[in-house]
Amino acid sequence: MKKSNLGKIARYQLVCIFLLIGLVAAVVFSINSGTVHMSVKDIFDIIVLRANEGSVESNVIWKIRLPRLLAAAILGGGLSVAGYLLQTFFRNPIAGPYVLGISSGSKMFVGFTMIVLMHYVKTIPAGIIVLAAFVGALVSMAFVMAAARKVTDMSMLLVVGVMIGYICSAITDFFINFAQENEIANLTNWSLGSFSGIGWSDIRVMSIVIFSSLFAVMMLSKPIGAYQLGEGYAKSMGINIKLFRLLLVLFSSLLAATVTAFAGPIAFVGIAVPQIAKMLMNTSKPIIIIPTTFLTGAVFCTFSDLLARTMFAPTELTISTVTAFFGAPFVIWLLLKKKK
Amino acid sequence: MKKSNLGKIARYQLVCIFLLIGLVAAVVFSINSGTVHMSVKDIFDIIVLRANEGSVESNVIWKIRLPRLLAAAILGGGLSVAGYLLQTFFRNPIAGPYVLGISSGSKMFVGFTMIVLMHYVKTIPAGIIVLAAFVGALVSMAFVMAAARKVTDMSMLLVVGVMIGYICSAITDFFINFAQENEIANLTNWSLGSFSGIGWSDIRVMSIVIFSSLFAVMMLSKPIGAYQLGEGYAKSMGINIKLFRLLLVLFSSLLAATVTAFAGPIAFVGIAVPQIAKMLMNTSKPIIIIPTTFLTGAVFCTFSDLLARTMFAPTELTISTVTAFFGAPFVIWLLLKKKK
Amino acid sequence: MYFKTEDLAVGYSGKALIENINIGVEKGKILCLLGPNGSGKSTILKSITRHLNKIAGTVFIDQEDMSHFSSVETAKKLSVVLTDKVAPELMTCGEVVATGRYPYTNHFGKLTEQDNRIVAESMEAVKVLDLMEQEFIRLSDGQKQRVLLARAICQRPEIIVLDEPTSYLDIRHKIELLGILRNMAVEQNVTVILSLHEVDLAAKLADQIILVKDNHVYGYGCPEDILDDEVIKDLYGIEHGSFNMLLGSVELPKTGDMEPQVFVFGGDGYGTLCYRALNKRGISFATGVLYHNDVDYQVAKSLASQTIVEKSFRPVSEFVYEQARKALQKCEVVIDSGFDLEGENNRNRMLLEMARHANKPILSLRKETKHETGSVEYFNDIGALINSDRLKFGSANGHKRKQRRSLAASI
Amino acid sequence: MYFKTEDLAVGYSGKALIENINIGVEKGKILCLLGPNGSGKSTILKSITRHLNKIAGTVFIDQEDMSHFSSVETAKKLSVVLTDKVAPELMTCGEVVATGRYPYTNHFGKLTEQDNRIVAESMEAVKVLDLMEQEFIRLSDGQKQRVLLARAICQRPEIIVLDEPTSYLDIRHKIELLGILRNMAVEQNVTVILSLHEVDLAAKLADQIILVKDNHVYGYGCPEDILDDEVIKDLYGIEHGSFNMLLGSVELPKTGDMEPQVFVFGGDGYGTLCYRALNKRGISFATGVLYHNDVDYQVAKSLASQTIVEKSFRPVSEFVYEQARKALQKCEVVIDSGFDLEGENNRNRMLLEMARHANKPILSLRKETKHETGSVEYFNDIGALINSDRLKFGSANGHKRKQRRSLAASI
């Protein structure tokens, strides 16, 4: 027992180190690629010595590449954790972070803002879209939480979540019915998701929300672990199930809402990354899986974003394209391999 | 036992009659509403006596209203049955007909046709979009079926399906990346789904596919019933599980593919209608539930389409808007009520 | 009373199934629920553990209304093993058991040295320590059950509630489990509330028994006093077959209900195996002469068409002997199970002699004196004996017909 | 052999757990797998029923390789009851059972009059007919198990494979189930292959027994011959507690291992209840004088610190009497379980007299002659007796200490 325990811990550490190296690599590559070519030394000077402030190079690094890669890492991690929470909660491998209607809620509000509101309010303040997305996510979340207090059967709650998503989509479609092509294209573009155009103030806001949620989730890792044995046993271990459920929905929604607000809905990450993390660690201990999921998500999204913006440069691919295109076959492969 | 059995049969008959009345009502209302006003007598004359052939009224009835409402009924029913099959198959209440990537596959091919193909081939044959949608659905289905032969764990197969869906979406997004606004709007509009513009030749094709699939599914109702006890028991009853799984995936995909080809992806129906049918009948006998699901789906879609085209006439709502907007709260209500 | 219910009513979806449950148990005692399937044992247990909302009434622990406890308080007081199957993904047994320490660990669920020790001890107790690193879902049914028991034990509760904890356990682990429970009760003053289907084990284990039947509490008390063959027969509505409280064992229903065809000399336990083997083949038999205190008598009572018995501790009376002689004569075949031939006045020996003289075919399992005389066939084991041609009765068909009829009536 | 395996190897994910399984059973016989938890019984059964891919080897039914059968053929030949939980949505019990008719119904699964009759008969057989219209998921564990049994029965197979079919069943239904299985075997020539944990039932039911241990087939044969106390102890690795093959019952482990403090007069079944009650409280006792054929002897063997026994069917010898006297004198308390006082030369009566004269406290359960003499206390039931102050030994603490130590070692 001692020995295999050591083996396990070694595995955890190995995977962690591997992921951290991955993250560093992703960051280095990201910061070093783009249309504006710079030598490594330049980049180093710019970042560390703050050389050439105000130059194109400095601006590219400080105002474009750095915030963007930070956003990719933070949001990717957050989204993955949201997915992990909901998969655990519903014991359903396809329950991603958007299953409770989060992204539909966001899209509904964004659609409303883009299509309806702008007809009346000509000058819109900056950040309105982000705000709309966030509020939309919270609204659908509130509905789900209200339902969660009534519906005790998990699978039924899942159905309620999906239904709320449908209602939101229906309303969005309703707006689309009355929209112009340009507006439709605009909304579709939004719903493809991208880490582009994120600034430092955005980073500040998202860090606060995501890291504090992450902290709270880590705090919940104990009940989450107990919950894996089933609701009955969880109860007998002294978990206040009602509260636990509310908190879980709350934090996963907060995470997903933040991501959606800043980057739009990003496909695949929330479903696949938790599975990858579990396979990497070969355990389901929340205290280990939550950080692993975050890290894996961060690495995955940073790399994906790198690809998204360099593969067909200057055209940028949507992040979902890359995440799904590279991630999905990987997960299928893992699943098939596991079978053997 | 005898008595309650009679009670059950009475219930089945009652619900059936109720649904048939609903269907008739939907048909009557549908045929009687639209911009062109006609008296019931006129309509009767036109349909039964084939009066006034070539007149505006006759054209409206024969070329517009009848094919459309038939399409709504047939496709709605087919879609619901597809949903029922996959929900049963995966024992997952949110496994709708699109969970295996059917709609994503369709959308990918439609996107390819709309965005890429049309750039090169200026004159495109009629029905190309329908064909593209159908082929797309079959392609993703083929992938899922290939996976189904390797992956024996249901929940993992579900993940594979979702992943294939993601890959298709990713490719679609990839096309969108290079598309012009009007193309994006076109694709978005397609993906909202509509029964508009369906002609008699379409009806012929869809009837053949849907009704023969439906017949095949009815033929499968026995193994489906046995399958509800779990794969282990199903096996011991002499079901060839591998074949059964393939057939189930095949027919549900065929149904969903046909619907998607002719009307685009229609939200909600495939998930909700089977649940409604089960609640109505309070049983899960496939031999009863399959026709009920079909009927319920037909009634539901016919009414929804009626609303879609009349509510904001002459603007037509997308069918998904109506199905989700009226259907989703109804299902939530049913779920909450059941709890009590 | 440490644990007590007052007018408790339990049931599903707000409808009471059992009402007015007033039971209690002292600290450190074992309370066992017995009752037929579907009588409501699990329902009562689940209501006590708050897995099911109770319909009415109060549950007291240590004079305090349980509904006033916080969930963590409850968890520290009470642990459970349910019959629900659990299938936690990727969790090792060690991790499953460790969740039992949940109420005691810090906010992150960090296991202290002590927690680890308790986990290991609990797993050792139910003999699953070597499964520590194995994945839970890859265990056999019995191993799973034991891991869940370890989980409940390591929660170190004041009350432990178990719903059919012996299901899927093999005989050794059943014994050990009950031993553990008793130790917990006696040593750690843990109150044990459980449901069992093994009436004999319940009698051996429990301090208090509650009998539940047809949705009401049917009896309540100390097992030695309230349990007897009749109560059990009544409680479970046993018609065919029989239960012997004394032996704590079950005999299958008699199959041959006709005139005995075989006479078995039993006694001192030699007879029992023969009885069962004959019964298994549907051959009806008479047996004798048994003393009332003989182990064979208890089994013969249930299985033999005719049992010739004498009161214990005295010589066989003339009357009983005559009875035996008649029975013996009517039978076609005699089986000598190898009883004790010693003793001055051994009537059984006399009867056996008589059979030999009457040239009845004798199938003998006797090991010692194999004087091969005419009608005696010797067998080394019952397996061979029971397959002997002698026991293939021509009338077996008539026999079968009759049985088929009774089967058709029962199936 | 109707059913036969040849060099069968079974296991999970391509790795063999048990290899070289060569077993067989005749048509219409019952084959039972016995073995400790995790030994591989379910694995073997699942491989036979093709729920698990076998690793190597062949399974023959009626000389034919099973893998050549189509799935429907197999289904007509073979039905199963597994330990998997099933939770079919909205299905009534009747519908669940009716799925057993699957291989026989037409393409739409339409039940004919006959099918309905067979369904009803099968449900009647396991006594679930009244649950016909109830929703399956709303049954108790035992009811569910029975419904699944009915399903298997109504499949009218040639072979029926059952994995622990008695789990969750109450005693009556256990008896009935085994009766049904035996009837199926005897009457309908159905071959039954099952795993059981109740060794006694297995012995009573099965024609052939396979013992599985540590991933190999450990023994194979007719239960009467291969099963005895030692084999069972060895098979399950029982160390504490004991199993009595004869009685088919389990005794919990001895708790008091010290010098006996109580002397119990037993015999004729009177002693057994006292023994168990004392053992439950951890009071060690001596008992005597018992004849070897006495039912009490079997229990005393497992539970008493000292058992004074005499061979059956003869007067108690002087030597044994002396043994008993010594033991009696060392004990602090005497329990008179109410044995038979009759007989001229009844040594037990003499011993009891002696104890009275020695002024030992005597706790008596005797109903008849209540001549209240000095040290004799009379009790109506064992519940009262066992709570008597006389049995609260001052030395109990030392006792407890010792036990705690042993407990700590075992938990």
Place this chain on the structure above:
Amino acid sequence: SDKVDGKLEFDSSMQLEYAQNFTVDNYKGGYKIIALKDGTRYLTVPEGKSVPKDLDADLVVLQLPLTNVCLGSTTAASLMTDIGALDAVTLTTQKRESWYIDKVGAAMDAGKITYVGDYDTPDYEMLTAKQPQLLIYSGMLDSHPEVADKFKELGLNCLVDRSSDESHPLGRVEWAKLFGILFDKEDEAQKLFDEQKKVVDSIDAKSTGKTVLAFYRTSNGSCYVRNGGDYFAKMIELAGGVYYPANFNADKSGTTKMDAETFYQTAIDADYIIYIDFSSSEQLTQLSELVAKDPLFADLKAVKNGNVWSTQQSFWQITSTLGNMISDINTAITATDHAHDDLTYLYRLK
């Protein structure tokens, strides 16, 4: 030749200067065959003339005068309005609020034009009832073959306005001639074209040397930059500017989605920026609003110098006066003061 009736005798082909996507053959007796690049052909039969026999099956016959037309293309609307053919329009597939062509709006308000549902899901019943002689659709119809099929089934004629496929701005304007034929406004059409051509010719074609960039930024940070081969780039060149991302997709029309970094690098030195708003409703008026979308925009030379112009809401629907628009662009990039900040088609962000 006026006597020719009921038969087709080739006369001449119409001379087109810029338009690539249609041709017109004149036949004796005023018959004309319009052939579009997509393969469809239309025969216009002058008022009072009869339809010739034995026509090719694919030839769509339009009996003039057209007085009952359904309009599904905004660019066509622009051209038709300016040649005075709007009276013929009775139906449209665009809602009132999405029209930025005032005359169309006014006609709708007056009830002369009725909305019949969206282009992909028109109210076929209303169309059947109103029986328009011709439906003029935009290229979006290509993606909805089922709509075209239904029109065919219902016996409705449909013509796809492919003016937006023209890469030269004046090619787009030249499509007025096609509508001139259909609505008997050939002279007006010629006049319109000549005017616009003149406007363009009058611009000092000599390069001002100013670099101009045209783009739009979506809410999620992607920038859609006009390709070098797009008509708008051409317009900038005609206006005397240099379309900035030099040789940027010179063979492609439309836009390219560009990542922020490339855009930043590309746009930083552009003298002028024309912001083409996608969303017809949202209109920037302040430079600060643009900068609020992305603070990096503040570093752009054009922004620093206040040389950012935005298109008006009607931009997307204007075709007929592209010459004037080119002239506006010229004004914008040559203006030295703020006197011309509000042009017809452009305005400067303050």
